[in-house]
Amino acid sequence: MIERYITMFCQAMQAERGLSPETVKAYRYDLEAFRKALDEADQQDPSRIRRDQLTRFLLNSRNEGLKPSSVARRLVSLKMFFRFLNAEGMLKQDVGESLDSPKLWRQLPEMLSPEQIDRLLKAPDPSTPHGQRDRCLLELMYACGLRVSELVTLRLDSLHLDDGYIRVTGKGRKERLIPIARPTARHVEQYLDSVRPQLLAGADPGTLFLSVRGRPLTRARIWQILKALAVKANLPQDLHPHTLRHSFASHLLSRGAPLRSIQEMLGHADISTTQIYTHVDQQRLQRIHQQFHPRA
Secondary structure (H helix, E strand, C coil): CHHHHHHHHHHHHHHCCCCCHHHHHHHHHHHHHHHHHCCHHHHHCHHHCCHHHHHHHHHHHHHCCCCHHHHHHHHHHHHHHHHHHHHCCCCCCCCCCCCCCHHHHCCCCCCCCHHHHHHHHCCCCCCCHHHHHHHHHHHHHHHHCCCHHHHHCCEHHHEECCCCEEEEECHHHCEEEEECCHHHHHHHHHHHHHHHHHHCCCCCCCECCECCCCCECCHHHHHHHHHHHHHHCCCCCCCCHHHHHHHHHHHHHHCCCCHHHHHHHHCCCCHHHHCHHHHHHHHHHHHHHHHHCCCC
16 A cells, blocks of 8 residues: 555655656665565554654664755655645645654755865866866866766756856746856856767767766766766765765855855755754854964
C-alpha cells in the first residue's frame, strides 16, 4: 500500500509541482528507505504510522553516519509525503506536521576562502584547450553561484555577455538572471572563440560546455575535473561543485551584499535557505574576535 502511495506522491510532485526529475528521484530514495524501515503491517496500512516512527527513522539515519544535509532532506521528504497523503484524503492525520524544523538537522556548508578560490582557478593548464575550458567553467560556477546541474545545461543562447548577465534555468524550471562580471565574461568569450570550436564534433548540441567528444559535459565529469584540480591546488580532495556555490554566497555576504539579493542570485525560493550563510559569517566574525581582541 505505502509503495503505491510513494509512486502517486512522486508523480504528483513532478506533474503538478514541476519539481525536477533529480529532486523527485531524491524524494523517492528517501521514502523507500523509510518504507524498508517499517514492518510489514505498517507498510500495508500506513494509517498505523505514528510520529515517533518518523523521528526514530531520522535519528537512526544520523547515527548510521548520514550527513546532516541528507538527514534534513529525509525530513523534508517525510513532511511533504504525509502532508500530501493527508491533503488527498488518503490519511486522516498528517503525522509529519509536528516534526522538527529542518534547520535543526542542517549542517553549515563547507566553503573555500578567497585565497583558496584563487589557487583553484589557477590550477587548470592555460596552454591546453581542456585547461582553458576548465578555467572557464570554474570561473562561471564561482562568479555566478551556479549549481552543477545549471552549469551543464547552460546554453549558448542563455549568454548575454555584452549586457552583463546570463539566464539560468534552476530548480522547478524557474529562470533567473545572474550578473556576470567582465573578467569572467572574458574567459567565456575566449572559450567560445578559441576552444569550443576545437571540441565541437558533428551537430552543435547548443550547450556551452563540451567534452572531448563534442558532447555536453555531465555532472559526474564536472565532479572529476574539480577533484583533480583540487589535488593540483593542494585543496581538500573531497571538494565538490556545490562548495563553489557556497563560497560565492558567503563571500558576497561578508562584503556587505544584501541577503535578498543573494537569495535572488542563488535562486532560493525561501529566504530561510539563504539565511544559513549568516550563521557562517557570524562564525567568521567570532574567529576574528577571538584572534584579535585582547579580552577574548
